[in-house]
Amino acid sequence: xxxxxxxxxxxxxxxxxxxxxxxxxxxxxxxxxxxxxxxxxxxxxxxxxxxxxxxxxxxxxxxxxxxxxxxxxxxxxxxxxxxxxxxxxxxxxxxxxxxxxxxxxxxxxxxxxxxxx
Amino acid sequence: xxxxxxxxxxxxxxxxxxxxxxxxxxxxxxxxxxxxxxxxxxxxxxxxxxxxxxxxxxxxxxxxxxxxxxxxxxxxxxxxxxxxxxxxxxxxxxxxxxxxxxxxxxxxxxxxxxxxxxxxxxxxxxxxxxxxxxxxxxxxxxxxxxxxxxxxxxxxxxxxxxxxxxxxxxxxxxxxxxxxxxxxxxxxxxxxxxxxxxxxxxxxxxxxxxxxxxxxxxxxxxxxxxxxxxxxxxxxxxxxxxxxxxxxxxxxxxxxxxxxxxxxxxxxxxxxxxxxxxxxxxxxxxxxxxxxxxxxxxxxxxxxxxxxxx
Amino acid sequence: xxxxxxxxxxxxxxxxxxxxxxxxxxxxxxxxxxxxxxxxxxxxxxxxxxxxxxxxxxxxxxxxxxxxxxxxxxxxxxxxxxxxxxxxxxxxxxxxxxxxxxxxxxxxxxxxxxxxxxxxxxxxxxxxxxxxxxxxxxxxxxxxxxxxxxxxxxxxxxxxxxxxxxxxxxxxxxxxxxxxxxxxxxxxxxxxxxxxxxxxxxxxxxxxxxxxxxxxxxxxxx
Numbered sequence: 001x002x003x004x005x006x007x008x009x010x011x012x013x014x015x016x017x018x019x020x021x022x023x024x025x026x027x028x029x030x031x032x033x034x035x036x037x038x039x040x041x042x043x044x045x046x047x048x049x050x051x052x053x054x055x056x057x058x059x060x061x062x063x064x065x066x067x068x069x070x071x072x073x074x075x076x077x078x079x080x081x082x083x084x085x086x087x088x089x090x091x092x093x094x095x096x097x098x099x100x101x102x103x104x105x106x107x108x109x110x111x112x113x114x115x116x117x
Numbered sequence: 118x119x120x121x122x123x124x125x126x127x128x129x130x131x132x133x134x135x136x137x138x139x140x141x142x143x144x145x146x147x148x149x150x151x152x153x154x155x156x157x158x159x160x161x162x163x164x165x166x167x168x169x170x171x172x173x174x175x176x177x178x179x180x181x182x183x184x185x186x187x188x189x190x191x192x193x194x195x196x197x198x199x200x201x202x203x204x205x206x207x208x209x210x211x212x213x214x215x216x217x218x219x220x221x222x223x224x225x226x227x228x229x230x231x232x233x234x235x236x237x238x239x240x241x242x243x244x245x246x247x248x249x250x251x252x253x254x255x256x257x258x259x260x261x262x263x264x265x266x267x268x269x270x271x272x273x274x275x276x277x278x279x280x281x282x283x284x285x286x287x288x289x290x291x292x293x294x295x296x297x298x299x300x301x302x303x304x305x306x307x308x309x310x311x312x313x314x315x316x317x318x319x320x321x322x323x324x325x326x327x328x329x330x331x332x333x334x335x336x337x338x339x340x341x342x343x344x345x346x347x348x349x350x351x352x353x354x355x356x357x358x359x360x361x362x363x364x365x366x367x368x369x370x371x372x373x374x375x376x377x378x379x380x381x382x383x384x385x386x387x388x389x390x391x392x393x394x395x396x397x398x399x400x401x402x403x404x405x406x407x408x409x410x411x412x413x414x415x416x417x418x419x420x421x422x423x424x425x426x427x
Numbered sequence: 428x429x430x431x432x433x434x435x436x437x438x439x440x441x442x443x444x445x446x447x448x449x450x451x452x453x454x455x456x457x458x459x460x461x462x463x464x465x466x467x468x469x470x471x472x473x474x475x476x477x478x479x480x481x482x483x484x485x486x487x488x489x490x491x492x493x494x495x496x497x498x499x500x501x502x503x504x505x506x507x508x509x510x511x512x513x514x515x516x517x518x519x520x521x522x523x524x525x526x527x528x529x530x531x532x533x534x535x536x537x538x539x540x541x542x543x544x545x546x547x548x549x550x551x552x553x554x555x556x557x558x559x560x561x562x563x564x565x566x567x568x569x570x571x572x573x574x575x576x577x578x579x580x581x582x583x584x585x586x587x588x589x590x591x592x593x594x595x596x597x598x599x600x601x602x603x604x605x606x607x608x609x610x611x612x613x614x615x616x617x618x619x620x621x622x623x624x625x626x627x628x629x630x631x632x633x634x635x636x637x638x639x640x641x642x643x644x645x646x647x648x649x
């Protein structure tokens with residue numbers, strides 16, 4: 001799913017990614033103060049903080065979602081962020097909501113399926 | 118028309134009045150009240166009994182007032198609006214009068230979030246000014262809030278409190294005027310450390326003519342220690358403690374801060390006594406009641422007048 | 428609008444323990460406006476419930492649906508096909524909605540997912556504050572639009588009390604003293620003499636103190 005700015009990432013997208021088996025989610029937005037859409041990345045950071053809270057309380061762990069800020073020109077930093085995130089998630093282990101064996105029906109739904117039956 | 122109150126007699130006679138207070142204990146032992154009373158006997162014209170002060174459960178002010186009355190004191194029973202509705206309030210007013218308690222101090226009350234039972238429901242059925250009016254109506258017109266007849270009117274000298282240091286400053290004199298209009302006959306102020314600000318407030322009060330409608334007693338609290346001074350400055354709502362007072366305590370020699378505190382206290386008494394319209398002082402020496410006699414003597418206010426009832 | 432807060436997650440999961448098929452019901456009105464129980468919040472909570480149960484290896488099916496509002500029987504009954512299939516209904520509506528749904532589905536266990544707190548207004552995006560207590564006898568004309576019942580911690584009618592400091596209430600340094608606000612407004616409108624008027628005691632019988640209330644319009648009854 002393509003978005004024009006991290007500001008368009010809704011909290012539900014982060015949660016759905018985790019629900020669908022992602023071990024971690026990271027947002028990479030423009031440097032603070034440099035957002036193409038002025039405040040999109042600031043809103044994204046607030047949502048990431050909130051998502052961390054929700055993942056902590058549901059027992060999954062808020063450490064599995066992170067936000068990084070860098071400019072489009074910082075290829076090196078991008079690679080660093082990717083490595084950092086991977087190491088972090090590796091240390092945390094697989095997503096505890098991923099089940100071996102029978103799963104509840106709800107976990108099978110993907111992020112794009114309509115939620116109203 | 119006078120009540121049976123000794124405090125009223127003293128104030129009417131023009132003598133500079135002295136009152137103090139006793140906080141009831143956190144238990145059912147009457148000896149705790151008698152012990153505090155013993156420190157004050159002979160040194161005050163009346164003694165206030167607090168009503169679950171700071172929203173902390175204590176023996177009721179009505180019962181502690183009776184214990185002190187039996188010791189020969191003229192109690193000023195404090196009543197807050199936080200815990201009782203108008204039914205209980207009017208009932209307690211009748212009860213107090215029946216037991217011969219002649220003075221009632223009408224207060225709003227600290228919010229229960231400050232105390233030991235913050236989950237309690239807060240009542241605030243009526244406010245302090247409506248309470249003043251209620252007592253006056255019961256006494257002078259023989260009517261309850263409902264308009265029905267009071268069979269046996271309560272004989273009560275009505276008091277209130279005011280804080281010259283709270284905000285908004287510009288309406289604090291107007292609020293006192295409102296209380297006088299409602300029927301308050303005497304006021305005890307929050308403790309004064311900033312005499313200059315108190316003087317300004319008294320000026321506004323005199324401009325409204327309130328000093329001629331009610332007797333004004335300035336609150337006085339002796340500072341025991343630097344810690345206490347700091348605590349009052351920063352943690353007690355509506356308190357104004359000038360920095361210079363804390364400095365004086367700091368510069369006192371080792372172990373002599375308390376003595377300096379008493380000296381400051383006596384100086385404050387002399388200063389407020391000189392302000393026109395101040396009819397007395399109300400000494401609040403919380404958990405330091407034994408010092409009241411030293412203060413009263415040092416301020417030249419001992420012995421207290423014995424004005425006999427007719 | 429009516430403002431609510433979602434209950435702590437642990438409390439919700441505790442109430443849901445015995446149930447496998449849950450219908451999570453949102454409401455499109457007040458709880459949507461204060462972002463506590465609308466369609467968005469429903470999808471987020473549903474996701475959290477699934478993640479939590481998956482982590483514990485306990486199966487769950489959470490169906491999500493948002494009604495126009497839950498406090499009208501016509502809307503509450505709309506959800507019947509979904510309610511019939513579930514073991515329990517978890518409602519994100521305010522207390523009014525939860526009760527209407529419970530009444531509409533008497534054989535179903537209906538659980539509140541939010542704590543309904545107050546009637547209030549939005550001060551800025553994301554901030555809602557208490558404004559009205561439903562005392563049943565509005566005196567906002569006398570206090571120039573600022574309610575002493577709901578905005579003064581002691582509901583004082585002849586305020587302020589002695590704890591007002593720097594325009595703030597004694598119980599919370601960030602809570603404006605309602606009486607400071609009223610005095611400021613009286614000054615702005617050049618009506619300071621109104622301050623000296625003694626407000627009489629309040630008749631609380633029109634508020635909750637008088638017992639549960641109702642409103643009826645006979646002309647609208649069928």
